Amino acid sequence: MSDTAAPLTQDRRKLEMAALSAPAVFFTVAMIAFPVVYTIWLGFQTFSSTGKQSFAGLANYSKLISDYEFWHGLWITIALFVLSLVLQLVFGVWLALVLFNAKRLPGIVRSLFISPFMMPPVVAGMMWLVILDPSLGxxxxxxxxxxxxxxxxxxxPTWVIPTVALIDSWQWTPYVALIVLGGLQSLPPSVYEAAQIDGASPFKTFQRITLPLLLPTIVTAAILRSVDLLRFFDIIYITTQGGPGNASNTLNIYGFRVGFEFxxxxxxxxxxxxxxAIVFGAVLAFNRLRGAVAW
Amino acid sequence: MKAKMLATRVALPVLAIAAVSAQAHAADFDWMKFKGKTVTFLANNNPVSQALLTYKADFEKLTGMTLKVDGYQEQQMRQRLVTVMNANSDEVDVYMTLPSREGEQFAAAGWYADLTAMAKNDVAKDYDSAGLSQALLKAATFGGKLTSMPMNLEGPIFYYRTDIFKKCGLEAPKTIKDVEAAAEKIKTCDSSVTPFVSRGLKPAVAYTFSNMLHNIGGTYIANGKSNLCSAKGKEALDTYSRLLRDFGPPGVVNYSFQQISALYRSGRAAMAFESSNELRTVMDGGARLKDTGLLPFPAGEAGQVPTTIGWGMAVSSHSKQPDAAWYFVQWATSPEVQKKMALQGIAPPRPSVANDPEYRKWIDEEPVRKEWQAALDVLATKGSSEVGYPIVANPQSREFIGQAVQDLILKQKPIDQACADADKALDALIALN
Structure with a gap:
């Protein structure tokens, strides 16, 4: 009797749990799925400049192939992504090492170091627009x-992308540093003690021990920043709106203007x-890399 | 003769009935008709709406309605509007619109409610529809439908520093050539200032460039084709970009009204071609109050054809309460409210307000205000509302005008290529019309 009653109770309990969590699960899935499905559907529609809508099949996607602005935007997006990511990873690791080793640094100074990423990007964009004004800045x-x-x-047109990359790096390098600092604090001290006993120089210790052990953390930071960098929008929108000409017209800016201005x-x-799709591809590639460098 | 008499016999009673009917409507008019309702207003957070919303409480007291304001900067406001209208949503009842920019497009998309009947029949006694600028009402009429009511009158005007002109032995420019000659002289006479500044930011260029093009005698379209590569078109592109490249501030390709006003107000520009709406910003702090002269933009070969536009208030075609929404539009564009706004420096779209003694007294308080009003009078009488191409895809057309100007400022293309590339892209847009 008790042998059959127990599984029944367990099944019932599972059913109750499923029923109770169903609304939350449904709501979450709907919130994610609806915009994606709606956007996919919109991608198969064409809208005239008067807003009249009709089915376009794959016409929007075939238009991409011959659209100069799309390829140009893709190139700008990739250039900005690579430049910013390299700057943020290099200086982020450096800043993390400084903060890790300067243990006597007062809390307020540490907070100041990491404060830029707490600023809304729009405010950061406005601030740098004033600082970099060629006449008044x-x-x-x-x-x-x-x-x-x-x-x-x-x-x-030549300097706009490096300048935008510098603004973004000013804001987000501390974020990378914070992640890397967490990684540094979790490294096993025994490895460093062994290196010290073997007489390794600080550079060798960094090159052979710290960096390889930190790689999974650095790749995690790279994944987080990649998603933002490939969707780069706010600072460009505030500072240049894709200009001068189309020198900073990233894919995201281009898409926004096609949708909301035209x-x-x-x-x-x-x-x-x-x-x-490009963002997903980059995240998958970095995830594989993280698997390869895990220890 | 018989026909004339017949016409008189028919017309007089019709006019009399119409007059009696209008009076009856006016007499029946009750501001409290929609008491308890809430009207949502999507506002562009610019000086025009800021001045209007100072009196929000007056509207609510007068009508018993609640005014819910959804305010954004201009581009964000349009972004919100596009989202709302594409979703056929009724969340917005009234919105601000620039007929010269998006009028054709929004009208073709059916986003405007037709205000023709309401403006004629459902008005308070003192509203005076006929007293609004007829040019602006015409600019807001598409396919015979009145789509918005004018809130203000504005256009680019020429700001110049009288002290610098005096120091350099210059007189106020009368022609575009005088502007260029003055810039040349100021460059050597006072190297601490930027001789000339105007809009260089791609989407913003058309606002000021259109005035230059029309003054020179150019047109955007001829025989159904884009006309930037015509002799006049090239002359306008060349002159505008040369003025900015040779005499403008570094980084002028990112300049819109904010940067221009800041540069001029700080005393670092001798001449600026910018919106009449910027007077309040430019005079903020009082540093430029006594050393600024104002004019409509100096003449070209075709004389003075200033750009004149105005923000309008439109009722959304998706609004579930267009009648209540119209009450807000009517109140906001009434002579009483427009007079109050005028005293805050918002140029009135009603000649009666412009001639009001109280407003005139305010104008007469400062010489610079007198010059401002004189320039606005020219804008009101001679102005053209054509900013960019008069086609449905007007906003996109402004991109290509801006691109051609930037190509020339940055010396990225010779003029023949810059105008040809623009014409090619613009012909494709015209073909979509």
């Missing part, structure tokens, strides 16, 4: 006071889904 004043020539910064929601959806 502080950046050129500083350059000129050291006898250096002024720069057009965000107004130069009202071609169908093509904008196709652009955004392509960008989503």
């Amino acid at each position: 502080a950046a050129n004043y500083i350059l000129q006071s050291f006898g250096l020539p002024p720069s057009d910064w965000l107004a130069s 009202f071609n929601i169908g093509y904008a959806s196709a652009l955004m889904l392509t960008l989503t």
Whole structure:
């Protein structure tokens, strides 16, 4: 009697748990699935400039192939991604090492070091727009006071991407440093004691021990930053709106303008889904890399 | 003669009935008709709406309605509007619109409620629809439907520093060539200032460039094709970009109204071509109050054809309460409210308000305000509302105009290529019309 009663109670309990959690699960899935499914559907529609809608099949996707702005935007997106990620990883690891070794640094100074990423990107964009203004900004004043020539910064087609990468790195390097600092604090001290006994120099210790052991943490930071960098939007929107010309017209900015300024929601959806696929691809690649460097 | 008499016999009673009917409507009009309702207003957070919303409580007291304000910066406001309208949502009842920019597009998409009948029949006694700028009402009429009511009158005007002009022995420019000559002289006479500044940011260029193009005698479209590569078109592109490249501030390709006003207000520009709406910002702090002269943009070969536009208030075609929404539009564009806004520096779209003694007294308090009003009078009488191409895809057309100007400022293309590339892209847009 008791042998059959126990599984029945267990089954009933499982059923109750499923029933109780079903609304939350349904709500969560719907919240994620609806926008994605709706965007996929929109990607198969065409909207005239008056907003009239009709089925377009794969026309939006075939248009991508011959659209110069798409390829240009993709190139700008990748250039910005690579430049920013390299800067943020290199300086993030460096900053983490500084903070890790400077154990006597007061808490307030540590907080100041990591404060930029707490600032909303729009505020950061506005602030740097003022600093980098070629006529009124502080950046050129500083350059000129050291006898250096002024720069057009965000107004130069050549320098706009490095400048945007610098702004983003100013904001997000502390975030990378915070992740890496967590990784540093979890490294086993015994390995360092052994290296010290063997007489390894600080550089060798960093090269042979710290860096390989930190690699999984660094890759995690890279994954988190990659998602943001490939979808880069706010700072460019605030500072250049994709200009000068189309020198900073990333895929995300281009898609936004096609959708919300030119009202071609169908093509904008196709652009955004392509960008989503690129982001997924990058995350999968980094995940594989993380698997390869795990210890 | 018989026909004339017949016409008179028929017309007089019709007019009389119409007048009696209008009076009856006005007499029946009750501001409290929609008491208890809530009207949602999607506002562009600019000086026009800021001045209007100072009196929000007055509207609520007068009508017993609640006014819910959803305010954003201009681009974000349009983004929100596009989302709401594409979803056929009724969350917005009234929104601000620029007929010169999106009028054709929104009208073709059916996003405007038709205000023709409401503006004629459902008005308070003192509303005076006919007293609104007829040019602006015409600019807001698409396919015979009145789509919005004008909130203000504005356009780019020419700001110049009288002290610098005096120091350099210059007189106020009368022609575009005088502007260029003055810039050349200021460059050597006072190297601490930027001789000339105007809009260089790609989507913002069309606002000021259109005035230059029209003054020179150019048109955007000729024989159904884009006309930037015509002699006049090239002259306008060349002059506008040369003025900015040779005499503008570094980084001018990122300049819109905020940067221009900041540069001029700080005393670092001798001439600026910017919106009449920026007067309040430019004069903020009082540093430029006594050394600024204002003019409509100097003439070209075709004389002065200033750009004149105005923000309008439209009722959403998806609103479930267009009548209540119209009450808000009517209150906001009434002579009484527009007079109050005018005293805050918002140029009125009603000649009666512009001639009001109290407003005139405010204008006469400062010489710079007198010049501002004189420039606005020229805008009101001679202005063209064509900013960018008069096609459904007007916002996109502004991109290509801006691109051509930036290509020239940055010396990325010779003029023949810059205008040809723009014409090619613009012909494709015109073909979609």
